Amino acid sequence: MNLVERITVVPDVCNGKPTIRGMRITVRTVLEYLAAGETAENILDAYPNLELADIQASLAYAALLADVRIDSLPLPMAA
Template sequence: MPKLDYRNIEKAPDRCGGRATIAGTRIRVCTILTCYRQGMTIEEIVQQYPHLRPVHIQDALAYAYDHPDEIEADLAADDEAVVQLRI
């Protein structure tokens, strides 16, 4: 299967702990996936983040679909961080 090009997704060690983000932002792919899983449409996500375009959301969702282990690990790390804050 050919490798897909996620033009609007980047991973930089100095941004968001190296997690996948929308290029040029600090908005993580796992954040977009969470919005989508909560029932938001692409249009609603763009309304929530007006500096993004639908193509950014589509690329984030495609990246999440193609890298499920990575994104689920990011979500699990977020959950663990919340638990630690409550202690």
């Protein structure tokens, strides 16, 4: 999947946070809905401008970030 077509970072949109296709819908918003147990269908109903591929791209983006070592994240570190 070509994330560049789906996930964009525009400094003037949502304070430069990753968004879906430059819209004011952040990747975080999509991921939080999924984490809360919402279905893709419910998310698409709530955000008619979204496409299923946008939700899939959000998950792929999160998977990429999960594989990056970032020591400054505010997460508890295992001993």
